[in-house]
Amino acid sequence: MAGLLELYADRLPFAAGGPVITLDEGSTPLVAAPALSERVGAEVWLKLEGLNPTGSFKDRGMTAAVTGAVREGAEAVLCASTGNTAASLAAYAARAGIRGAVLVPEGKIATGKLAQALMHGARVIAIQANFDVALDLVRELCDREPIALVNSVNPLRIEGQKTASFEIAEQLGPDRPLDALAIPVGNAGNITAYWKGFHELGLSPRMLGFQAEGAAPLVLGHPVEHPETIASAIRIGKPARWEEAMAAMTNSGGIVRAVSDDEILGAYRFVAANEGVFCEPASAAPIAGLLKYGVPDGVERVACVLTGHGLKDPQTALGASGSVIPCAAELDAVRDAVLG
Numbered sequence: 001m002a003g004l005l006e007l008y009a010d011r012l013p014f015a016a017g018g019p020v021i022t023l024d025e026g027s028t029p030l031v032a033a034p035a036l037s038e039r040v041g042a043e044v045w046l047k048l049e050g051l052n053p054t055g056s057f058k059d060r061g062m063t064a065a066v067t068g069a070v071r072e073g074a075e076a077v078l079c080a081s082t083g084n085t086a087a088s089l090a091a092y093a094a095r096a097g098i099r100g101a102v103l104v105p106e107g108k109i110a111t112g113k114l115a116q117a118l119m120h121g122a123r124v125i126a127i128q129a130n131f132d133v134a135l136d137l138v139r140e141l142c143d144r145e146p147i148a149l150v151n152s153v154n155p156l157r158i159e160g161q162k163t164a165s166f167e168i169a170e171q172l173g174p175d176r177p178l179d180a181l182a183i184p185v186g187n188a189g190n191i192t193a194y195w196k197g198f199h200e201l202g203l204s205p206r207m208l209g210f211q212a213e214g215a216a217p218l219v220l221g222h223p224v225e226h227p228e229t230i231a232s233a234i235r236i237g238k239p240a241r242w243e244e245a246m247a248a249m250t251n252s253g254g255i256v257r258a259v260s261d262d263e264i265l266g267a268y269r270f271v272a273a274n275e276g277v278f279c280e281p282a283s284a285a286p287i288a289g290l291l292k293y294g295v296p297d298g299v300e301r302v303a304c305v306l307t308g309h310g311l312k313d314p315q316t317a318l319g320a321s322g323s324v325i326p327c328a329a330e331l332d333a334v335r336d337a338v339l340g
């Protein structure tokens with residue numbers, strides 16, 4: 001399997017022959033979700049972005065952004081992050097042999113993501129402020145210093161991430177057009193990228209964006225100064241791509257809606273227990289949205305973007321699931337534990 005810059009070379013802005021920083025990202029499964037389909041009353045598909053090399057969709061944008069940075073001679077890449085961008089940046093910077101640094105909100109990063117960023121050798125810098133403040137700081141620093149900014153304000157991130165739309169269209173084929181896409185919205189880069197990808201294909205599924213109730217600036221119509229949600233990946237109050245995201249939803253006949261943390265956790269458990277798919281809490285927001293609001297009239301087929309793997313956040317999973325059964329090392333006791 002080749003990486004995205006090779007697979008979609010004709011639709012991405014990279015001259016042939018230069019260095020490519022890749023971990024063979026992309027080409028993720030699109031699986032049917034029969035239990036969800038029954039509950040929602042439409043054909044629901046799950047795009048498993050957690051199966052990218054670092055466990056989230058960020059790798060699609062990072063292969064493009066880090067390749068671009070290397071081609072421009074950058075010696076360091078930097079981002080603000082709620083965790084996944086940090087993990088992805090760290091891996092691709094390691095691959096490229098350049099310095100990676102990430103600015104994160106202290107204590108608000110899921111354990112797996114932190115472990116990844118540290119293992120890949122990035123400088124992990126924690127501030128006592130939220131993602132929005134971190135993004136303002138890295139933007140200013142990158143304006144002043146020769147450091148490449150690889151947040152999704154970088155257009156190459158959007159270019160890389162739009163390939164997910166190409167894949168969904170290929171996976172469903174021309175006879176099964178997508179009526180809607182359900183997707184979590186944080187900094188709003190991914191919904192912007194999906195819409196661009198569909199637009200380039202001449203497709204126009206309704207873009208259904210979902211935010212956590214405590215971090216729902218697009219739903220409220222104003223920034224949220226102190227965003228809060230259990231879905232730490234989308235704990236964002238001032239999305240950088242606000243206008244683009246709203247345009248994608250408006251122009252496609254879609255909508256942005258909020259779901260509560262309880263609804264997110266319910267959807268998180270539902271998809272794990274009934275579809276065999278373990279995603280992280282933020283990724284369960286669109287599932288919660290479909291379960292709560294159903295699909296708009298006329299929507300028969302909807303794809304749900306499961307942006308990150310459940311293993312990213314083991315702490316939330318352990319808190320949201322059943323407990324381990326203690327048992328004597330003896331056959332009868334084990335039989336009772338299994339069958340009782």
Ligand code: F0G
Pocket residue numbers: 056058080081082083084085086152184185186187188189190191233234280282283307308
């Ligand atoms: N889902 C997950 C698992 C994420 O990590 C993110 C964003 C989103 C959804 C929202 O995507 O920002 O493009 O609207 N995570 C960023 C990060 C902010 O730093 O990892 P978006």
